Amino acid sequence: MTRKNRRRQRPKSSSGRSLNSVSYVNDVGVKIKDERLRNIKKISEENFIKKYDKVNVLISIGENYTRQKIFQKFAHKKFIFPNIVHDSVILDKNVKLGIGNIIMPNTIVNANSEIGNFCILNTSSIIEHDCLLDSYVSLSPGSIICGNSKI
Numbered sequence: 001m002t003r004k005n006r007r008r009q010r011p012k013s014s015s016g017r018s019l020n021s022v023s024y025v026n027d028v029g030v031k032i033k034d035e036r037l038r039n040i041k042k043i044s045e046e047n048f049i050k051k052y053d054k055v056n057v058l059i060s061i062g063e064n065y066t067r068q069k070i071f072q073k074f075a076h077k078k079f080i081f082p083n084i085v086h087d088s089v090i091l092d093k094n095v096k097l098g099i100g101n102i103i104m105p106n107t108i109v110n111a112n113s114e115i116g117n118f119c120i121l122n123t124s125s126i127i128e129h130d131c132l133l134d135s136y137v138s139l140s141p142g143s144i145i146c147g148n149s150k151i
Contacts, residue, residue: 049077052077053078053079054080056080057074057079058082058100059074059081059100060102064136068135071100082099082100083099086103086104086105089106089107089108090109092110092112094112095109095110098116098135099117101115104121105124107127108125109121110131111129113133114132115133117136119133119137120139122138122141123141123142125144126143126144127139128147129147133151134150134151
């Protein structure tokens with residue numbers, strides 16, 4: 001498929017429902033470089049925690065420790081942390097998924113593997129059988145995790 005024929009797909013939760021962005025939580029003073037985010041309503045982390053409850057929250061920070069710290073700030077609220085799974089992902093029926101995971105295109109997770117919470121499985125990652133990924137793990141694009149591995 002050529003680049004101009006590709007359609008941009010909406011993110012979907014693991015339940016298959018499309019998700020819409022309500023706001024973008026941004027620390028005060030942090031400059032947003034991505035043009036696509038400039039037109040989305042911005043709100044400080046503090047105000048977001050005060051204002052919202054029982055909403056879907058996606059923590060898409062790539063750095064593992066920072067992602068964990070952000071979750072810890074949000075944990076006392078009744079936020080919902082859906083798994084975001086691209087349509088092309090292959091998940092075996094015996095895979096256990098935690099919450100708040102982001103699974104990018106063409107990723108494969110095979111039988112009896114377990115993915116913790118808030119993991120990022122980048123494009124074309126392969127997790128073979130009987131693997132355990134603890135929470136807050138990030139895999140680089142094209143990673144291959146052999147069977148019976150623990151990360």
